[in-house]
Amino acid sequence: MDQPQQRLGEHYSRYNTNKITESNKNNYNSNDFDQVFSQQYNNLSVKQEPDIEYQKTDKYLVVSSKDRDIISYPSSSNFVVNLDQSYRNVCRVELIQAIIPDKNSVGSEPYLLLNIKELENTMDSNNKDLFEAFSVLQLNEPIVPGTFIQLLTRIHEHVVLNYKTPKANLSKLTISITDADGQIFNFGGNGGTLKAHQVLFVFKVTTSDTSQKSINQRNVY
DSSP, rough: HHHHHHHHHHGGGSHHHHHHHHHHHHHHHHHHGGGSSSGGGGGSSSSSOOOOEEEEEEEEEEEHHHHHHHOOOOOTEEEEEEEEEEEEEEEEEEEEEEEEETTTTEEEEESSEEOOOOOOOOOOOOHHHHHHOEEOOOOOOOOSTSSSSEEEOOGOOOOEEEEEEEEEEEEEEEEEETTTTOOOOOOTTTTTGGGGGOOEEEEEEEEEEEOOOEEEEEEEO
């Protein structure tokens, strides 16, 4: 009776468990996707894909204070504009023109400051108000006194903000116009949309988009 009991389970030992363990280990290694990106397997990596090409696109963004929500932002010197389209992968923003009212003796100011919360500081300065501003607005003489003043636009005075790493998204602008002391400048009027008290800015926004060139067929390993 003892001999049959000793033979129970013998059929489980017919297989070489060392070979099973080795096989399982090899299967694991062959499916270890982390190794695809190792130096040993670089020939299988997507790193071997041709470099993605990007193309720059210039778009012109015109912002007028008359398009603001006048209930939430009664002043044309301090308002938020939600953009009709969202700009993605922004690599460059340039202020190319500004028009402001010739009101409240603005011509006697040495300069005005344009602040845009969504855009990083473009200038280095030991003056806090200058450092935090997007641009110094240097003003021309008005063509007709009491009407409107345009930004002084000599080529070397253009304000350009370059991003080393593109800004992912730009969908609104929070704008404030201050005097040299950092105080919101009042162009007069009671807010509203009266033309005589509105401001306008023109920006050139450069985005970086992937090229539409066809992608070569990729081998799958």
